[in-house]
Amino acid sequence: xxxxxxxxxxxxxxxxxxxxxxxxxxxxxxxxxxxxxxxxxxxxxxxxxxxxxxxxxxxxxxxxxxxxxxxxxxxxxxxxxxxxxxxxxxxxxxxxxxxxxxxxxxxxxxxxxxxxxxxxxxxxxxxxxxxxxxxxxxxxxxxxxxxxxxxxxxxxxxxxxxxxxxxxxxxxxxxxxxxxxxxxxxxxxxxxxxxxxxxxxxxxxxxxxxxxxxxxxxxxxxxxxxxxxxxxxxxxxxxxxxxxxxxxxxxxxxxxxxxxxxxxxxxxxxxxxxxxxxxxxxxxxxxxxxxxxxxxxxxxxxxxxxxxxxxxxxxxxxxxxxxxxxxxxxxxxxxxxxxxxxxxxxxxx
Amino acid sequence: xxxxxxxxxxxxxxxxxxxxxxxxxxxxxxxxxxxxxxxxxxxxxxxxxxxxxxxxxxxxxxxxxxxxxxxxxxxxxxxxxxxxxxxxxxxxxxxxxxxxxxxxxxxxxx
Ligand code: SF4
Ligand code: SF4
Numbered sequence: 001x002x003x004x005x006x007x008x009x010x011x012x013x014x015x016x017x018x019x020x021x022x023x024x025x026x027x028x029x030x031x032x033x034x035x036x037x038x039x040x041x042x043x044x045x046x047x048x049x050x051x052x053x054x055x056x057x058x059x060x061x062x063x064x065x066x067x068x069x070x071x072x073x074x075x076x077x078x079x080x081x082x083x084x085x086x087x088x089x090x091x092x093x094x095x096x097x098x099x100x101x102x103x104x105x106x107x108x109x110x111x112x113x114x115x116x117x118x119x120x121x122x123x124x125x126x127x128x129x130x131x132x133x134x135x136x137x138x139x140x141x142x143x144x145x146x147x148x149x150x151x152x153x154x155x156x157x158x159x160x161x162x163x164x165x166x167x168x169x170x171x172x173x174x175x176x177x178x179x180x181x182x183x184x185x186x187x188x189x190x191x192x193x194x195x196x197x198x199x200x201x202x203x204x205x206x207x208x209x210x211x212x213x214x215x216x217x218x219x220x221x222x223x224x225x226x227x228x229x230x231x232x233x234x235x236x237x238x239x240x241x242x243x244x245x246x247x248x249x250x251x252x253x254x255x256x257x258x259x260x261x262x263x264x265x266x267x268x269x270x271x272x273x274x275x276x277x278x279x280x281x282x283x284x285x286x287x288x289x290x291x292x293x294x295x296x297x298x299x300x301x302x303x304x305x306x307x308x309x310x311x312x313x314x315x316x317x318x319x320x321x322x323x324x325x326x327x328x329x330x331x332x333x334x335x336x337x338x339x340x341x342x343x344x345x346x347x348x349x
Numbered sequence: 350x351x352x353x354x355x356x357x358x359x360x361x362x363x364x365x366x367x368x369x370x371x372x373x374x375x376x377x378x379x380x381x382x383x384x385x386x387x388x389x390x391x392x393x394x395x396x397x398x399x400x401x402x403x404x405x406x407x408x409x410x411x412x413x414x415x416x417x418x419x420x421x422x423x424x425x426x427x428x429x430x431x432x433x434x435x436x437x438x439x440x441x442x443x444x445x446x447x448x449x450x451x452x453x454x455x456x457x458x459x
C-alpha cells in the first residue's frame with residue numbers, strides 16, 4: 001500500500017479534506033458545525049487550560065502503511081525533522097516548564113537523530129513518551145536494541161495494537177504486523193516494560209479496525225490483559241481506546257467504503273460536552289517535522305497552524321502567547337468529543 | 350425502489366412514541382436498563398441480542414447489534430459462535446419435536 005500522497009489521491013490535499021468535512025456540496029451539509037456545538041455548550045472561546053506536553057512529530061517516514069493512518073505516513077514519505085529543528089525544540093523546552101515530550105511520527109525511531117534527541121530531552125529532566133509502532137523494533141537489526149535504549153532513558157512506550165488477534169490487527173496495519181508486534185512486545189517485557197514494580201511503562205492503544213466506535217476502555221483493557229497473557233504471556237500497563245478521526249487515510253477509507261455519512265452523523269450525534277473540556281489541545285502543543293506549531297497532531301495533518309501568524313514556529317516559542325491562543329477547530333474535532341471522548345491517552349469523559 | 354425495509358428507518362425507532370408516548374417511554378427506559386452491565390456484562394448482552402436478532406430475523410436488529418457487538422469489543426469469531434447458538438437451538442427445537450412425531454407414529458402403528 002502507498003500513502004495518499006504517493007498514489008496522487010486528491011485527499012492528500014488538506015484543502016480538499018476540509019472541503020469534504022465541511023460538506024460544501026455533499027448530502028450531509030446540514031450537520032451542525034463543531035463551533036456551534038461548543039457555543040451551545042457554553043465552551044467558547046475555546047482556549048488551552050495549561051501547557052504540559054510538547055508533542056513532536058519527528059517525521060512522516062514509517063515502515064508501515066496502516067489503512068487508518070492520520071499522518072499518511074509510510075516508507076515513501078521523506079519529511080524528516082533535522083537536528084537543527086530538534087535543537088530549536090530543546091531551546092524552547094529549556095526556557096519552559098513543560099514536563100512531558102511526546103515523540104511521534106511516522107516511526108520516530110527512523111529519524112537518524114532520534115536517539116540523540118531523546119538523550120538531550122532527558123538531560124533537561126523531562127519525561128519522554130515514544131509512540132512506537134512495535135514492528136520497527138524487529139524491522140532491522142539496528143533497531144533490535146531499542147527496548148534497552150528506551151529502558152536506559154526511562155522512556156514511556158505507547159504502542160498501537162488494534163486487537164489481540166492477527167486478523168483484525170493485520171487488516172488495519174498490514175500483513176504480518178501482528179506477529180511482529182507480539183515479538184516486539186515480548187522483547188519489551190524482557191527488559192522489564194509492563195512488569196509491575198519495574199517503573200517502565202508500556203501502554204497500548206486500541207483503534208477500531210473499521211467504521212465503528214471503540215468499546216468502553218475499562219472492559220476492553222481487562223479483556224486485552226487476559227487475552228495477551230493467556231495467549232502469549234505478554235503484560236502491559238494501560239490500554240487507551242481511541243476513536244479514529246475522519247481525516248487523511250481514515251477519511252479516504254470512510255468515503256471509499258460508503259461509511260462516511262453515517263460515521264460523521266454518529267460522531268455529531270454523540271457529541272459530549274464533558275469530553276470537549278478535556279481534549280488534548282487543552283494541554284499540549286504539537287510541533288511538525290519542519291518546526292511549525294499546531295494545536296494537535298490532527299490539526300498538523302490538516303495543515304491548520306496555530307492562530308498566531310507571526311509566531312507559529314518553534315523558533316518563536318512564547319509560552320504566554322501559546323497559553324492565550326484560541327484553538328483552531330473544525331469538523332474533524334467531533335472525533336475527539338464523541339461518546340466517552342478520545343485523546344492520545346484514551347477516554348477523557 | 351419501494352421496499353418494506355429501509356435502513357434509514359432504524360434511526361427513526363424513537364418516533365414510535367409519536368402515537369403512544371407513555372408506553373414508548375416505558376419501553377425505552379426498560380430497554381436501556383436491560384442492556385446495562387449487570388450480572389451479565391453489556392458485551393455479553395449484546396452477543397445475546399445479536400443471536401436473538403437472527404432468530405427473529407429482524408434486519409434492523411441485525412444491523413444495530415452487529416455494530417454494537419464490535420463497539421463492545423467482541424470479535425467476528427465470537428459473534429458467529431453466538432449465531433450458532435441461535436441456530437443450534439432453532440434446529441434442536443425442530444428436532445426435539447421429532448419425539449412427538451415418533452409418539453404419534455407409534456400410536457398409529459401396529
Ligand atoms: S499509524 Fe503509525 S505505524 Fe501506522 S503508518 Fe501511521 S505512523 Fe506508521
Ligand atoms: S482535533 Fe485537535 S483541535 Fe480538534 S478538538 Fe481534537 S485535539 Fe482539539
